[in-house]
Amino acid sequence: MISTATTLAGSNFDNCMMNASGVYCMDSDELLAVENSKAATFVTKSGTLQPRKGNPEPRYFETEFGSINSMGLPNNGVDYYLDFVSQDQINHPGKTYFLSITGFNLAEDLELLQKVTDSDFAGVVELNLSCPNVPGKPQTGYDFETVDAILKAVFDVYHKPLGVKLPPYFDIIHFDQMAEILNKYPLSYVNSINSIGNGLYINDDTETVVIKPKQGFGGIGGEYVKPTALANVHAFYQRLNKDIQIIGTGGIQTGKDIFEHILCGASMVQVGTALMVEGPVIFERLTAELEAIMAEKGYSSIEDFRGKLNYL
Numbered sequence: 001m002i003s004t005a006t007t008l009a010g011s012n013f014d015n016c017m018m019n020a021s022g023v024y025c026m027d028s029d030e031l032l033a034v035e036n037s038k039a040a041t042f043v044t045k046s047g048t049l050q051p052r053k054g055n056p057e058p059r060y061f062e063t064e065f066g067s068i069n070s071m072g073l074p075n076n077g078v079d080y081y082l083d084f085v086s087q088d089q090i091n092h093p094g095k096t097y098f099l100s101i102t103g104f105n106l107a108e109d110l111e112l113l114q115k116v117t118d119s120d121f122a123g124v125v126e127l128n129l130s131c132p133n134v135p136g137k138p139q140t141g142y143d144f145e146t147v148d149a150i151l152k153a154v155f156d157v158y159h160k161p162l163g164v165k166l167p168p169y170f171d172i173i174h175f176d177q178m179a180e181i182l183n184k185y186p187l188s189y190v191n192s193i194n195s196i197g198n199g200l201y202i203n204d205d206t207e208t209v210v211i212k213p214k215q216g217f218g219g220i221g222g223e224y225v226k227p228t229a230l231a232n233v234h235a236f237y238q239r240l241n242k243d244i245q246i247i248g249t250g251g252i253q254t255g256k257d258i259f260e261h262i263l264c265g266a267s268m269v270q271v272g273t274a275l276m277v278e279g280p281v282i283f284e285r286l287t288a289e290l291e292a293i294m295a296e297k298g299y300s301s302i303e304d305f306r307g308k309l310n311y312l
């Protein structure tokens with residue numbers, strides 16, 4: 001019997017795949033579409049204290065090998081997502097959902113978490129430290145001291161399952177430094193990676209960028225980012241306390257991509273660009289493809305090969 005089931009943040013999931021925050025999770029229709037798919041669960045769009053319109057359009061563009069986006073954190077506000085998930089929990093007792101949140105400073109992060117504490121939400125919080133698309137705002141995940149300060153303050157007040165969404169790192173010393181910080185805190189998981197920030201895609205015919213915000217600079221997702229995503233998943237797997245699990249995000253289009261993320265150490269994977277392209281039906285194909293690979297290799301569970309990447 002082959003199972004792609006997994007355990008993450010203290011909860012059991014009958015599958016190891018879900019949407020990536022930002023994709024198919026803006027409103028109740030999209031969240032229900034993921035809920036009713038083969039995905040194990042869903043994560044909401046990153047909720048901010050107040051609803052946001054986000055950046056001017058066009059702000060998303062699909063390319064031959066992935067996507068570029070500068071959405072700018074459009075969302076219905078954290079209260080909308082808390083209300084939706086609190087109701088959904090009643091309709092699906094025992095199921096665990098993920099709520100993504102992002103403040104624009106520490107005070108906002110703590111205010112968001114207070115709202116979560118005061119609500120009926122019983123799932124997992126994903127603190128987004130890596131949006132690259134709010135003009136004038138840095139990707140917090142690249143400010144190591146600030147990440148340390150945020151996590152210290154967060155875990156002083158919040159004691160339920162919580163993970164962080166990180167940007168990609170590209171330097172071994174940065175993996176070392178970030179892992180040293182993360183290992184100080186009772187994180188349930190680390191989610192690597194968010195999009196590769198501030199890429200540029202050009203339409204050669206018109207000699208123009210393809211998205212309006214930030215003169216065309218936007219986060220890169222899709223096939224382009226898989227090698228970076230796998231490296232970040234494995235680098236943190238090598239360095240983090242084993243009680244901090246890893247969600248692998250980035251470049252997943254096939255069951256083979258999921259297999260590779262798990263081989264690098266991921267306990268769950270999130271699908272972004274490919275989900276945007278194919279819709280929630282993708283989870284049926286991905287599950288079938290992953291199960292076929294596991295059958296061919298004689299694995300019955302993802303724990304048979306998780307993190308067991310070989311070196312030369």
Ligand SMILES: O=C1NC(=O)NC(C(=O)O)N1
Nearest residue numbers: 071072073131133195219
């Ligand atoms: O964290 C984020 N990553 C992205 O690539 N885009 C969104 C956004 O712009 O809202 N946020």
